[in-house]
Amino acid sequence: MTVEAETAEEALERISAELGPEARIVSAQRVRRGGIAGFFAREMVQLTAEPPEADAASALARLSAEAARRAAGVASFSRSLERAMAEPDEPQGGPETRPAGSRPVAAGGRGM
Numbered sequence: 001m002t003v004e005a006e007t008a009e010e011a012l013e014r015i016s017a018e019l020g021p022e023a024r025i026v027s028a029q030r031v032r033r034g035g036i037a038g039f040f041a042r043e044m045v046q047l048t049a050e051p052p053e054a055d056a057a058s059a060l061a062r063l064s065a066e067a068a069r070r071a072a073g074v075a076s077f078s079r080s081l082e083r084a085m086a087e088p089d090e091p092q093g094g095p096e097t098r099p100a101g102s103r104p105v106a107a108g109g110r111g112m
Contacts, residue, residue: 002048004031011047022052 001018005011008028015023027048035041 001050002027002046004033004044004046006042006044008045008047011045015047015049019049019051023049024052025049 001015001023003011003014003018005014015025025047027046029046031044031046032038032041033044
């Protein structure tokens with residue numbers, strides 16, 4: 001929520017009325033409004049606020065849900081890594097390798 005007022009006190013009162021006295025101010029600045037080419041402009045205070053967490057329990061629940069989501073992702077990655085590490089190092093569907101100097105064996109069992 002962003003509020004502009006002539007004084008910081010007025011802006012704070014409006015934020016408190018809308019979001020409650022525990023609202024958190026996230027930005028405060030002075031701005032110029034009105035006037036012609038910068039002349040006769042009024043200087044205002046602009047405050048941006050966000051509502052407070054309902055209570056510590058809801059903040060903890062939100063953080064716990066995020067931590068659980070990340071932990072599930074890590075566990076899934078860990079299982080995938082373990083499966084990949086357990087697979088043999090042999091190439092899949094690649095050409096067969098023979099010891100140097102050996103000859104292919106024909107179906108009858110003799111070398112070609």
